[in-house]
Amino acid sequence: MWDPGPEGHTxxxxxxxxxxxxxxxxxxCPVSRPHTAPVRLWSLVLPLVAACEATPPWWAxxxxxxxxxxAVLFVAPPGPDQASAxxxxxxxxxxxxxxxxxxxxxxxxxxxRIAEGSYAEALVVDRPMVLSGAGxxxxxxxxxxxxxxxxxxxxxxxxVELRDLAIEHAAVGVSAEGGAVRLxxxxxxxxxxSALVARDAEVAFFDGEVLAVGAATRSVAVRIEGxxxxxxxxVLRRSGRRAIEIRRARGLLEAVQVxxxxxxAVQALDGAEVTIEGxxxxxIGGSALxxxxxxxxxxxxxVSEAEYGAVxxxxxxxxxxxxxxxxxxxxxxxxxxxxxxxxHCVLSRGGSDAAVSITExxxxxxxxxxxxxxxxxxxxxxxxxxxxxxxxxxxxxxxxREGDMGDGIYALDADLSLERNEVRGNAGSGVTxxxxxxxxxxxxxxxxxxxxxxxxxxxxxxxxxxxFEGNRGPGxxxxxxxxxxxxxxxxxxxxxxxxxxxxxxxxxxxxxxxxAFLGPAEPxxxxx
Numbered sequence: 089m090w091d092p093g094p095e096g097h098t099x100x101x102x103x104x105x106x107x108x109x110x111x112x113x114x115x116x117c118p119v120s121r122p123h124t125a126p127v128r129l130w131s132l133v134l135p136l137v138a139a140c141e142a143t144p145p146w147w148a149x150x151x152x153x154x155x156x157x158x159a160v161l162f163v164a165p166p167g168p169d170q171a172s173a174x175x176x177x178x179x180x181x182x183x184x185x186x187x188x189x190x191x192x193x194x195x196x197x198x199x200x201r202i203a204e205g206s207y208a209e210a211l212v213v214d215r216p217m218v219l220s221g222a223g224x225x226x227x228x229x230x231x232x233x234x235x236x237x238x239x240x241x242x243x244x245x246x247x248v249e250l251r252d253l254a255i256e257h258a259a260v261g262v263s264a265e266g267g268a269v270r271l272x273x274x275x276x277x278x279x280x281x282s283a284l285v286a287r288d289a290e291v292a293f294f295d296g297e298v299l300a301v302g303a304a305t306r307s308v309a310v311r312i313e314g315x316x317x318x319x320x321x322x323v324l325r326r327s328g329r330r331a332i333e334i335r336r337a338r339g340l341l342e343a344v345q346v347x348x349x350x351x352x353a354v355q356a357l358d359g360a361e362v363t364i365e366g367x368x369x370x371x372i373g374g375s376a377l378x379x380x381x382x383x384x385x386x387x388x389x390x391v392s393e394a395e396y397g398a399v400x401x402x403x404x405x406x407x408x409x410x411x412x413x414x415x416x417x418x419x420x421x422x423x424x425x426x427x428x429x430x431x432h433c434v435l436s437r438g439g440s441d442a443a444v445s446i447t448e449x450x451x452x453x454x455x456x457x458x459x460x461x462x463x464x465x466x467x468x469x470x471x472x473x474x475x476x477x478x479x480x481x482x483x484x485x486x487x488x489r490e491g492d493m494g495d496g497i498y499a500l501d502a503d504l505s506l507e508r509n510e511v512r513g514n515a516g517s518g519v520t521x522x523x524x525x526x527x528x529x530x531x532x533x534x535x536x537x538x539x540x541x542x543x544x545x546x547x548x549x550x551x552x553x554x555x556f557e558g559n560r561g562p563g564x565x566x567x568x569x570x571x572x573x574x575x576x577x578x579x580x581x582x583x584x585x586x587x588x589x590x591x592x593x594x595x596x597x598x599x600x601x602x603x604a605f606l607g608p609a610e611p612x613x614x615x616x
Contacts, residue, residue, distance in 0.1 A: 161190045164203035187211055187219065187229070202253060208232045214244045221253030224275035224297070231258035238263040238285070250274050255283075264289040271296055281307055283327065288314035295321045301328040308333045319344055324353075329373075334360045334382075347371050353394075356382035356404075364389050379404035379426070386411055391420075397435075400426030403450050408433050419445040420463070423473075427451030430458055438464035442498075443482075449473035455480055462486070465493035467514065470502040470524075478507045485514040487537075492516075494537060499524040506531050511540075517561065521547045534558050540582070543570035543595065550575075557581050562588035562609070566595030576602035582609045591615035 161178035166185040176184045184190045187209055190200045196215040204226035211229075213219075219240075221227025229239050238260035242248045247268040254275040255261040261276040261283045262269065268290035276283035280302040284293065291312060301309040309327035310317070316338040324331045324344070329351040332341070339362035346353035346367075351374040356362040360382040369376040372394035377386060381402045389411045391397040397413035397420040400406030406421075406428035413420040417439040421430055423446045435443040435458060443463030446453050448471070455477040460467045467482035468475070482496040494516030497504070502524040509531045511518040518533035519526065520542040526549040533540030533554065539561035543549055547570040556563030558581035566572050567590035574597065579586035586609050589595045597612070605611035 159195050159198040161194050161198060161200050162203070163187050163190050163200060163207075165205035165207075191217070202227050206230060210235050210237060210239060210241075212241045212243065213248045214242075214246050216247045218249045218251065219253070220249075220251040223252050224254040224273060227253040229253060229255045235259070241265075242267055242269045242289070255279075260285060264291065268292075270294075275299065276301075276309075279309075282311055283309045285311045286313070286315060286317075290315055291317045293317070293319045293322055297322065298324040298327045298331070300326050311335075312337045312339065317341075324349070330355055333357065334362050336360060339363065341365070341367060343367055345369075346376075349373065352376065352378050354378065354384075355380070356384045358382065363387070368392075369394070375399040375422075379406050383407075385409075391416075395439075396420075396422050398422075400424070400428050402426070404428075407431075412436075419443065419469075421445070423447070423449055423453055425450055427453060429454045429456070431456040433458045434461070435459070435463060436461040438462070440464060442466035442469035445469045446473045446475060447471045449475075452476060454478075466498050467496040467511070468498070470497070470499040470504065472501045474503040475499075476505045476507075477509055480509045482509065482511045483513045485516060487515045495520045496533075496536065499526070510534075511536065517542045517565075518559070520544070521549065523547060525549070528552065528554050530554060532557070533563070536560070539563065539565040539588075541565065541572075542567075543572055544568045546570060548572070551577055553577065555580075556586065559583070562586060562613075564588070564597065565590060566597050567593035569594040571596045571598070573598045573600060574603055575600040578604045578606070579609070579611070580604075580606035585610050585613045587612040589613060589615065 162180050162183035164183040174182055176182045178184050178190055178193055187202060187207055188211060194200060199218045202221045204222045206228045208230050210232055231239055236259050239255045239258045240262045242264040245267045249270040251272045254277060256277045259280045261279050264286040266288050270292040273295045275297040277299045283298045283301050298309050301307060307328040308330045309324055310332045312334045314336050317334055318340045320342045322344050324346045326348045331346045331349045331353045333355045335357040336359050342365040344367040346369045348371045353369040353372050353376045356379045358381055363385045366388045368390045370392045375396040376391045376394040377398040379400045381404060383405045385407045387409045391413045392415045395417045397416050398406060398408060400423045402425055404426040406426060409431045412434045414436045419441045420435040420438055421444045425448045427450050443460045452474045457479040460482045462484040465488040467485050485494050485496055487494040494514055496511035496514045497519045499521045504526045507529045512534045515537040517538040518536045518540045522544040524547045528551040531554045534557040536559045540556035540559045540563045543566045545568045549572045551574050553576045555578045560583050562584060563579045563582045563586040564572055565588045586605050587597050589597045
């Protein structure tokens with residue numbers, strides 16, 4: 089605290105005020121004691137004495153930081169009188185004629201403003217920089233004649249931003265090795281190999297466009313290896329055999345649109361962790377969304393007109409939520425040697441296999457509250473896998489060309505737990521299981537073209553509190569040394585028999601307590 093000083097001084101810092109302790113002694117100029125030092129040491133005391141008369145608090149005065157404006161350099165195509173003008177210095181009146189000149193001059197953190205025009209250059213950026221054009225329709229960077237590398241190469245630990253420009257007519261648009269690169273309102277067009285390639289770099293791509301990237305066997309529009317990719321509100325069309333490939337990296341794709349790609353829209357590979365939020369993926373030659381030995385999470389996306397909507401392979405983990413997958417040529421969702429979750433999705437108009445095809449799953453696959461409509465020959469096809477299905481609706485499976493299949497669920501060497509599902513109006517049976525174990529609880533199997541449940545080849549089932557209604561075959565059919573236990577089920581409107589153990593087929597049915605048989609079918613076939 090400041091104490092009042094001598095007369096005429098103020099406690100808040102009038103000229104000459106001194107700081108004192110509680111006894112009234114000055115803390116800056118203490119009471120003097122007899123000197124014993126030689127006179128020549130006065131030269132060391134004088135600054136302290138002068139400080140006693142300075143405006144207090146002299147040690148606490150805070151200097152205002154200098155405001156250092158970032159360097160701004162200008163680039164514009166040479167004008168007609170450029171030869172007679174003063175040498176370029178990057179100012180608005182004397183801009184550089186090439187971007188490379190600006191980069192050689194620019195300090196770290198500089199902003200390089202690039203005017204409308206076409207610039208045939210190959211650029212290397214090795215320090216923090218912003219390159220800002222006049223818009224993707226006005227500022228165009230193209231490869232010089234014979235240039236096979238990228239138009240913009242970011243290297244070292246540089247953090248570089250590209251804004252409002254287009255990169256066109258080159259082998260590669262942008263490459264980054266380490267560091268970070270951000271693209272905002274950038275168009276990458278007519279590129280022979282790749283639009284954007286990054287290794288161990290942080291990449292952000294917002295509000296951009298990728299168009300017409302070469303369709304060679306190895307062409308990838310956006311290839312990320314290590315590091316990360318954040319892409320938002322970006323459109324990719326006719327963008328390589330693979331539009332986006334993320335390997336050993338993290339990825340977030342939000343409101344991204346990919347169309348007209350030969351093989352895949354998004355591939356997550358080799359330990360990648362990728363999340364897709366929203367977006368549309370359509371007219372894809374292979375699997376629209378693919379995870380191989382990686383984790384892929386998809387929420388609120390739309391996938392259509394692809395061979396497969398989404399595929400998990402080689403130990404992948406695939407999670408689909410609140411998404412719509414339609415018009416696939418083989419399957420909406422396929423899991424091969426993978427595990428996953430399909431939750432609150434709409435799967436419609438499937439292809440030659442099923443809406444969901446699961447083979448050799450590496451863990452339990454869960455299907456929750458999905459709506460499967462016109463899935464093709466099968467609604468859910470399970471082979472050598474464990475599946476838990478809850479609150480799903482499966483309707484409209486059709487017979488194949490041989491007049492076979494058409495089941496809502498077909499399982500081979502599988503373990504199925506089905507609860508509160510509705511399997512209705514399929515051309516075949518509701519569920520057909522071969523060499524499988526099935527647990528049914530509170531499901532409804534109705535209006536199917538054959539049986540509600542069929543057990544074949546030593547399968548077993550426990551069915552509790554289910555409804556088997558209006559099927560054109562038996563409610564439950566058991567054959568080929570299979571066995572079923574029925575408790576508290578309701579049978580009505582099935583044809584011929586509600587329970588058919590198939591005489592001579594070696595099947596057995598234990599009809600326990602609480603089952604209701606409401607006709608018109610016979611409750612059970614007798615093989616006596």
